[in-house]
Amino acid sequence: MPLLRELKFAFPGSSVAGIGDPGRLTAPQITGVTDPGYNNVERNLNVEQIARALLRANGAARIAAELRVEWNSRLKTAAGRADYRQKLISLNPRLSEHPAEIDRTLRHELAHLLAQFRAGRRRILPHGEEWREACRDLGIKGERRCHNLPFPVRRYVARFVYRCPNCRQEFPRVRRVRRAVACLACCRAHNGGEFDARFRLRLLSSSGGL
Ligand SMILES: [Zn+2]
Ligand SMILES: [Zn+2]
Numbered sequence: 001m002p003l004l005r006e007l008k009f010a011f012p013g014s015s016v017a018g019i020g021d022p023g024r025l026t027a028p029q030i031t032g033v034t035d036p037g038y039n040n041v042e043r044n045l046n047v048e049q050i051a052r053a054l055l056r057a058n059g060a061a062r063i064a065a066e067l068r069v070e071w072n073s074r075l076k077t078a079a080g081r082a083d084y085r086q087k088l089i090s091l092n093p094r095l096s097e098h099p100a101e102i103d104r105t106l107r108h109e110l111a112h113l114l115a116q117f118r119a120g121r122r123r124i125l126p127h128g129e130e131w132r133e134a135c136r137d138l139g140i141k142g143e144r145r146c147h148n149l150p151f152p153v154r155r156y157v158a159r160f161v162y163r164c165p166n167c168r169q170e171f172p173r174v175r176r177v178r179r180a181v182a183c184l185a186c187c188r189a190h191n192g193g194e195f196d197a198r199f200r201l202r203l204l205s206s207s208g209g210l
Pocket of ligand 2: 187
């Protein structure tokens, strides 16, 4: 059963719209759909369209079509998350308690993708000059790496993506995993829940710029 069948809230309109800007999130209604590929996750097609238009307006049409935006209730303290490799933005469903923050959070996370797109293979700092420039282009000049929300939030950027060699589940991590860590689901299914080196997570990708 979807956690968010439908979210309804009004976004405050905004006059701050740049050239080629498809507009702030002003739609009175956001509907989520369950993405069968994920648990506790709903894609948000309405927000996704706006986000894609923002990327296209900023010369990133090539990744715009791949972009997905989801509500992810597994985000506990983070308002949002950007994963460049998967072209995925995750938003905390608790943002629905603070509708005015959704648009800004979306743009903050989009700026991570835009900055990395422009940088190509070059490594960039998560909140460095490239990101700040992308923020300006996305209409949130002066955005800070974290802004205060009424609930404690922390944004994080998954710089390391690990994958189980068996079930191929991916495990995004902020930090490099130093210990030997195996996929719990596979260890449970095939080894009574004990550590099994066959299911040890493997580093799929890492980036300083996500
Ligand atoms: Zn950030
Ligand atoms: Zn597994």
